Amino acid sequence: MSxxxxxDPASAEEYLAGRDVMAAAGLxxxxxxxxxxxxxxxxxxxxxxxxxxxxxxxxxxVNTGTGESSDVVVSLTHQKVVSxxxxxxxADGQMPILxxxxxxxxxxxxxxxxxxxxxxxxxxHDLSQVRTCPITAGAxxxxxxxxxxxxxxxxxxxxxxxxxxxxxxxxxLAAYVDLVENKVFKVTDEFELPVPAESGDYDDxxxxxxxxxxLKPIEITQPEGPSFTLDGYALSWQGWSMRIGFDAREGLxxxxxxxxxxxxxxxxxxPEMVVPYGDPKFRHWQAYFDTxxxxxxxxxxxxxxxxxxxxxxxxxxxxxxxEGGQPRTIPNAICIHEEDFGILWKHTDIFNGSAQSRRQxxxxxxxxxxxxxxxxxxxxxxxxDGTIELEVKATGVLFTSAYPQDGHPYATEVAPGLAAVIHxxxxxxxxxxxxxxRANAVEEVDVSGxxxxxxxxxxxAIVQQVTRLTRESQARRRTDGSRGRxxxxxxxxxxxxxxxxxxxxxxxEAGPALLADPDSPxxxxxxxxxxxxxxxxxxxxxxxxxxxxxxxxxxxAGLPAFTAGDRDIDGEDIVLWHTFGPTHVPRPEDWPVMPVxxxxxxxxxxxxxxxxxxxxxxPPADHC
Ligand SMILES: [Cu+2]
Numbered sequence: 001m002s003x004x005x006x007x008d009p010a011s012a013e014e015y016l017a018g019r020d021v022m023a024a025a026g027l028x029x030x031x032x033x034x035x036x037x038x039x040x041x042x043x044x045x046x047x048x049x050x051x052x053x054x055x056x057x058x059x060x061x062v063n064t065g066t067g068e069s070s071d072v073v074v075s076l077t078h079q080k081v082v083s084x085x086x087x088x089x090x091a092d093g094q095m096p097i098l099x100x101x102x103x104x105x106x107x108x109x110x111x112x113x114x115x116x117x118x119x120x121x122x123x124x125h126d127l128s129q130v131r132t133c134p135i136t137a138g139a140x141x142x143x144x145x146x147x148x149x150x151x152x153x154x155x156x157x158x159x160x161x162x163x164x165x166x167x168x169x170x171x172x173l174a175a176y177v178d179l180v181e182n183k184v185f186k187v188t189d190e191f192e193l194p195v196p197a198e199s200g201d202y203d204d205x206x207x208x209x210x211x212x213x214x215l216k217p218i219e220i221t222q223p224e225g226p227s228f229t230l231d232g233y234a235l236s237w238q239g240w241s242m243r244i245g246f247d248a249r250e251g252l253x254x255x256x257x258x259x260x261x262x263x264x265x266x267x268x269x270x271p272e273m274v275v276p277y278g279d280p281k282f283r284h285w286q287a288y289f290d291t292x293x294x295x296x297x298x299x300x301x302x303x304x305x306x307x308x309x310x311x312x313x314x315x316x317x318x319x320x321x322x323e324g325g326q327p328r329t330i331p332n333a334i335c336i337h338e339e340d341f342g343i344l345w346k347h348t349d350i351f352n353g354s355a356q357s358r359r360q361x362x363x364x365x366x367x368x369x370x371x372x373x374x375x376x377x378x379x380x381x382x383x384x385d386g387t388i389e390l391e392v393k394a395t396g397v398l399f400t401s402a403y404p405q406d407g408h409p410y411a412t413e414v415a416p417g418l419a420a421v422i423h424x425x426x427x428x429x430x431x432x433x434x435x436x437x438r439a440n441a442v443e444e445v446d447v448s449g450x451x452x453x454x455x456x457x458x459x460x461a462i463v464q465q466v467t468r469l470t471r472e473s474q475a476r477r478r479t480d481g482s483r484g485r486x487x488x489x490x491x492x493x494x495x496x497x498x499x500x501x502x503x504x505x506x507x508x509e510a511g512p513a514l515l516a517d518p519d520s521p522x523x524x525x526x527x528x529x530x531x532x533x534x535x536x537x538x539x540x541x542x543x544x545x546x547x548x549x550x551x552x553x554x555x556x557a558g559l560p561a562f563t564a565g566d567r568d569i570d571g572e573d574i575v576l577w578h579t580f581g582p583t584h585v586p587r588p589e590d591w592p593v594m595p596v597x598x599x600x601x602x603x604x605x606x607x608x609x610x611x612x613x614x615x616x617x618x619p620p621a622d623h624c
Contacts, residue, residue, distance in 0.1 A: 093549030167200030292550025524555025
């Protein structure tokens with residue numbers, strides 16, 4: 001085995017070697033399954049010391065026969081188990097959903113006499129047309145639910161092989177399935193509504209109409225090839241350099257991002273998201289933590305040239321494992337390419353007559369994943385002017401229910417009798433910043449006008465109000481669009497030629513944080529989403545915004561716990577955690593498949609450079 005960079009994703013050989021270590025230690029007796037398996041990254045000190053740290057893998061194991069769950073770390077370097085933690089799932093949370101849970105839940109649900117009777121009463125005797133959807137259970141207090149490893153199951157009707165099941169929800173009925181006892185332990189059958197009939201099969205000509213023929217081809221060509229270089233997982237372009245990582249749980253990660261040999265980010269990823277639905281009645285429990293409960297990276301798409309990415313593309317494969325711990329390669333999971341992005345800067349001068357124009361370009365590192373009905377693309381952009389942007393593209397199919405004739409206060413009717421409930425998609429970005437070094441601090445910057453007064457007789461004054469966030473308790477912040485609120489990440493060690501500390505500014509999008517009541521069971525579990533910004537002191541064990549074990553976690557884990565000690569964050573090695581994402585009031589236009597909705601954030605150099613760093617970009621052609 002050749003020796004990988006400490007931050008390279010685990011390889012197929014490494015997964016197998018780690019599996020052998022666990023098997024030899026007796027940890028993999030039947031029916032133990034891998035709910036997660038990935039690289040246990042070395043701590044920052046070890047990586048920056050430049051030595052080869054211990055190469056470790058981490059596995060979440062669950063015995064599907066007993067529910068016993070353990071969190072295991074193995075050393076590949078020393079060929080041994082480093083630690084095994086046995087969980088107390090009702091207190092710690094359950095392991096993520098297994099691939100095989102989907103098939104198992106379908107069989108279990110369809111075998112249950114009470115559920116079958118409820119379906120028969122609705123007119124469904126042929127269960128081959130029924131598609132069951134296992135939904136993570138959350139934690140709502142009743143011990144008869146919360147002490148079990150369980151999912152709640154909704155169902156849909158798929159009338160033919162090609163039909164879109166999401167168009168035909170069976171509402172009012174759910175099966176609660178115990179995944180250890182392999183049985184339905186409760187059926188909730190609260191009301192009946194007609195199953196919506198209209199087809200949502202967007203690839204059926206009868207639904208979509210004939211394909212339009214009026215779009216002429218667009219070809220992207222780079223006759224001399226792209227301007228970036230990719231060496232293993234090391235990527236460089238126009239002064240930017242970084243390493244690419246990938247994990248079954250959080251998907252794409254970026255490491256050691258620097259610009260002109262100056263560090264900006266030690267690590268960046270989107271390690272959690274929650275999609276809470278706002279219907280308080282029958283399906284009040286519907287909220288997905290796609291990353292911690294379902295593992296977004298594991299469901300990454302294999303991308304295709306000309307379909308998903310245009311131009312001169314470099315791909316990286318991703319290696320994840322199945323629940324037997326056997327490696328599985330997702331070909332072309334990560335797409336790297338360069339895009340023209342319109343005007344970079346431009347001016348026609350009225351005095352000297354100079355007319356200049358330069359083209360902006362960006363380096364794109366992206367992947368797409370499908371989790372149930374939704375598809376998410378995660379796109380990191382790096383621009384010539386030092387800007388970093390994350391854009392999430394949400395597409396796919398709305399989660400549906402039935403729309404009653406007398407209306408539904410929490411949903412939009414998107415097809416006759418078909419409802420899509422209002423919901424949020426709240427992502428958490430973990431930004432382990434290193435702006436010109438590890439010692440950083442955060443300032444909140446608001447802008448406001450001043451009232452008329454002796455120093456401002458005409459009332460036109462505009463000022464910045466800068467507040468240094470010095471402790472974790474003070475750095476739980478919300479966006480404020482009315483004040484143009486931004487957060488400035490400053491180096492406490494390096495200054496620019498104006499004597500001001502070099503910095504990058506985080507520009508958030510304005511939008512609500514978690515709308516669930518602060519006293520709700522959901523708010524306890526999605527505490528990270530209650531604020532748009534958290535700042536913590538770096539701790540290598542603090543990786544997951546909703547805690548390590550998200551599935552059925554009773555609450556309080558993750559960022560609320562990380563910040564309970566109220567550490568000093570001024571001039572320290574700090575991590576920013578940024579919550580962002582849309583509150584989605586579905587539109588008819590989002591049905592039957594949703595045009596991409598975008599959200600994200602931007603990081604811009606602010607006094608990081610001495611002036612516009614792109615004056616040296618050449619005009620695009622001689623005549624420009
Ligand atoms: Cu949505």
